[in-house]
Amino acid sequence: MTVLEGAKVRLRRVSSEDAEARFALGTDAEIVNMFGVSLSDAKPMTRDAVEQWAEGQANSPYAWAIEVEGCLVGEIKLHSINVHDRRASMAIGKYDRTRLGKGVGTEAIRLLLRHAFTELKLHRIGIRVLAYNERAIRAYTKCGFIIEGRERETAFVDGSWQDDLMMGLLSTEYLT
Structure with missing residues (x-):
């Protein structure tokens, strides 16, 4: 797996040692709320959950740990890859509240996009x-993603229905 290096962010393979770091980051209710988990449903992190997480991420050829100053702060991955159509979906999760709003996610996304479009030759x-x-x-808009649509009431969060936005970026937009 390719290690992707930026100015302050390093994307690398997840290892079994990351389970302890992920456990230490715990479950921040406001962060998981951004993933669609109701605040009342946010559960404490368990050792079993982080071991399963580390194993699952380590076995994926397109999943990276987001590391800043030698510390795990989150993950980013490509999934649902369609080789014929040269497209994939992206997911990112940051778990360290102290790293929010500091450009870490934006840099991680840009590193992944460069790899996806130049090395993997993906189109979308x-x-x-x-x-x-x-x-x-x-962050997605800053990286060039465009809102392509809205799927209404896809998630029931904190007692109300929430919409999903679909965003996309094409290689022709990225490489220009």
């Missing part, structure tokens, strides 16, 4: 995001 990257996740939408 898509992403779904809850419409209320404004921080993520700003």
Whole structure:
């Protein structure tokens, strides 16, 4: 697996040692709320859950740990890859509250996009995001993603229905 290096972010393969770091980051209710988990449903992180997470990520050829200053702060991955159509979906999760709003996610996304479009020769990257996740939408837009549509009432979060936005970026848009 390719290690992707940026100015302050390093994307690398997830290892079994990351389970302990992921456990230490715990479950931040406001962060998991951005993933569509109701605040009342946010559960404490368990050792079993982080071991399963580390194993699953380590076995994926397109999943990277997001590392800053030698510390695990999140993950980013490509999934639902269609080789024939040269497209994939992207997912990112940051778990360290102290790293929010500091450009870490934006840099990680840019590193992944460069790899996806130049090395993997993909043509399209898509992403779904809850419409209320404004921080993520700003980062995706900054990286060139365009809102392509809205899927109404896809998630029931904190007692109300929420919409998903579908965003996409084409290699022709990225490489120009």
